[in-house]
Amino acid sequence: VTDKSVSFHNRLKMLRVERGLSRKELADITDVHPQTIGYIERRQFNPSIELALRLSAALGVGLDAIFSTEPFELLDDAALLASRKAS
Amino acid sequence: MEMLARWVLKHRFLQFDSGFADSLQRRTARRTLAVGSLLFLVILGLPPAWLIWTALSVMDGVGLSDGSRWHLIFPASGPYWLAYAAVTLLVYFFFAPIWERMLYLAVRFAIPVPGYTFDEHQQSVLAHARVAAQPFILAAMILAMALGTGMIAAASAGWPTSVPLYAWVCVTLGLSATSAPLLLLVWRLPDDTLTEIEAAT
Numbered sequence: 638v639t640d641k642s643v644s645f646h647n648r649l650k651m652l653r654v655e656r657g658l659s660r661k662e663l664a665d666i667t668d669v670h671p672q673t674i675g676y677i678e679r680r681q682f683n684p685s686i687e688l689a690l691r692l693s694a695a696l697g698v699g700l701d702a703i704f705s706t707e708p709f710e711l712l713d714d715a716a717l718l719a720s721r722k723a724s
Numbered sequence: 725m726e727m728l729a730r731w732v733l734k735h736r737f738l739q740f741d742s743g744f745a746d747s748l749q750r751r752t753a754r755r756t757l758a759v760g761s762l763l764f765l766v767i768l769g770l771p772p773a774w775l776i777w778t779a780l781s782v783m784d785g786v787g788l789s790d791g792s793r794w795h796l797i798f799p800a801s802g803p804y805w806l807a808y809a810a811v812t813l814l815v816y817f818f819f820a821p822i823w824e825r826m827l828y829l830a831v832r833f834a835i836p837v838p839g840y841t842f843d844e845h846q847q848s849v850l851a852h853a854r855v856a857a858q859p860f861i862l863a864a865m866i867l868a869m870a871l872g873t874g875m876i877a878a879a880s881a882g883w884p885t886s887v888p889l890y891a892w893v894c895v896t897l898g899l900s901a902t903s904a905p906l907l908l909l910v911w912r913l914p915d916d917t918l919t920e921i922e923a924a925t
Contacts, residue, residue, distance in 0.1 A: 653924075654924060654925055657924050658924055659921065659922050659923055659924045660916075660921045660922075661921050661922050662924070664841075668841065668843070669841060669843040669844075669845070670833060670841050670842075670843055670845070670846055671916070671921040672833050672914075672916045672921070673843050673845040673846065675914070675916045675921070676845055676914075677845075679914075681914075682845050682848070684844070684845070685844055688843070688844060
């Protein structure tokens with residue numbers, strides 16, 4: 638069931654939770670099954686470019702903000718405060 | 725009574741969106757179903773396979789003309805086989821449709837149903853399961869062929885009685901082979917509960 642070739646890192650869960658969306662709501666917007674969102678969040682499935690673009694549009698961020706071949710940097714408290722001040 | 729039973733099956737028990745179907749999504753329920761399915765198949769197929777084996781091994785070398793030992797092993801064999809066939813057929817025709825439907829409900833994520841989303845990942849999950857089930861299907865075919873070849877090669881007094889049992893073993897092996905992808909999915913799918921799916925966390 639799990640795709641062994643998965644290598645993409647993603648911040649899908651973080652971005653979804655930030656927007657207060659459930660998996661079902663995001664799945665309805667992007668026209669996929671809610672469990673597919675779970676698979677992507679757990680890095681058990683790499684979405685096609687079409688689905689990645691739909692996710693990107695649904696979350697209102699660029700593809701590179703959701704998916705990356707390198708691990709995303711952890712946000713420490715200082716970085717979080719800085720980003721909040723900037724916004 | 726029959727109408728009531730049909731209504732229960734359609735609306736409460738085996739409906740695609742029923743609470744029962746939702747509860748079957750949980751890993752514990754799915755794995756219990758998988759173990760139950762294996763037991764169901766073993767119960768269907770093992771007794772005839774064992775009887776064929778016994779008939780062939782005990783009667784090996786006796787010759788087709790000498791059936792006396794066969795009747796010593798299974799006295800009053802006619803009614804015995806009739807009762808056995810009746811019971812297994814009854815069990816099969818009663819449970820098989822319910823069992824198959826339960827398998828589909830347990831893996832409904834990976835089953836294309838008109839009116840429901842079937843996205844790229846669901847397609848890939850089903851395709852992966854079908855590929856992973858190939859060795860099991862091949863093993864079932866080899867087992868059926870080996871058993872059939874063994875029966876013909878032995879040519880003992882017991883083999884005419886074994887022929888209908890062999891057909892039943894083939895039915896069981898066929899059922900196992902066709903349900904192998906579903907059983908793999910039942911065992912392997914992750915546990916995404918409705919609470920997790922609907923919560924914004």
